[in-house]
Amino acid sequence: MNSKLTYTTFIKSEANKLGFLSCGISKAGFLEEDAPRLENWLKQNSHGKMDYMADYFDKRLDPTLLVPDSKSVITLLLNYYPAEIQNEASYKISKYAYGKDYHSVLKKKLKKLLRAIRTEIGDVAGRAFMDFAPVMEKSWAAKSGLGWIGKNSNLITQKVGSFYFIAELILDLELEYDHPTTDHCGSCTACLDACPTQAIVAPYVVDGSKCISYFTIELKENIPQEMKGKFDDWMFGCDVCQDVCPWNRFSKPHSEPLFSPYPELLSYSKKDWEEITEETFTKVFTNSPLKRTQLEGLKKNIKFLKK
Structure with a gap:
């Protein structure tokens, strides 16, 4: 029996049960194509006063420096598109901020997924990461076939657009790996x-x-x-x-009660x-x-x- 396939199928099934929109997996390693882009972006001072973006440059590009002996990066998407939009005559707020803080919601789901993996598979070393960590989350999502990075630098998928959070589990476990999809921005500007x-x-x-x-x-x-x-x-x-x-x-309203506005x-x-x-x-x-x-x-x- 192919244990890698069995484990991969289990992880994706558990992610689905926890309400994640989708789950993609890539082989952990150095993000070679991202390195010059990130370096140039920082040199152009495109991060402004966000000094933390310049921190942990090497770790940001290589998950094996974050989790020793890591083999796989599991990327997960969680929908936040609201069913109701705020009063148009008011001051505007990004849709991701309509409900409870997404960090606590994601953290709980990631811990449950990691716990399920360890219960099913055994002693798996790994860590959960969200947007406050030095991880190139959109790059890993694209590498894992969950969408493409669009002209607005957001991850976009044909089926559900781009209104979702991205998070990762980085594990010392070999799995079956997904492949990148193609860019569908076309000539749109x-x-x-x-x-x-x-x-x-x-x-x-x-x-x-x-x-x-x-x-x-x-x-x-x-x-x-x-x-x-x-x-x-x-x-x-x-x-x-x-x-x-x-x-x-193609965005559809989320089904996460904690994200209710x-x-x-x-x-x-x-x-x-x-x-x-x-x-x-x-x-x-x-x-x-x-x-x-x-x-x-x-x-x-x-x-x-x-x-």
Whole structure:
């Protein structure tokens, strides 16, 4: 019996039971094609004030440095596309932040999957990783056939678009490996044409330091005045390059209760956001991704939008 095939089938079946959209597997090793791209991106200062992006350069490109003796990178996608969209007359928030903080949701599912693998297979060494770790998650997803990296630098799939989280399990276990799919962006330039700040500086190249998500979430300083009038009321993140992508017409609402939108987030008007108190914010959005900027950060963004 082919144990690699048996283990692979089991892992993909368990991932499906846990609610993951899809699961792809690649052989762990150095991401040779990504190395010059990442180096050039950092040299261009496209990471802006996100200094952490320059950390762990070698580990970012080689999972065997993160998990000694690792053999496989398992990449998992978890849908977050909401059934309801927030009040259009309000300040805008990225769809991924509508519900509970995805880190805790993903972490729980990844731990369950790793536990199931160890119960079924035995002593398997491995670790779970999400977007805060030095892992090239989109590269591994593409390498594992889960989609292609589009011109907006997001992972895109023909069946469900791009509104999903990406996470990995890196294991010292040999498995059957998937193969990359083909690029289906074609001649489309919808994302480049629609980006409010021209952050997509060339097809497949995003200058992170020009992105609205960077300005509204990552940047702790005041937003540069030259960006005035370009934000179209985005208060936390930005979905424009995904909203205009033709493949996202195939996005389907998620089935994860913890990602259900906060009722306040859907109903709040601009006035509600402008007048929200620290007490209310803390009480309502305790486990929300909005906690990343704290209320102070949101108020800073609102002030910039209102000027």
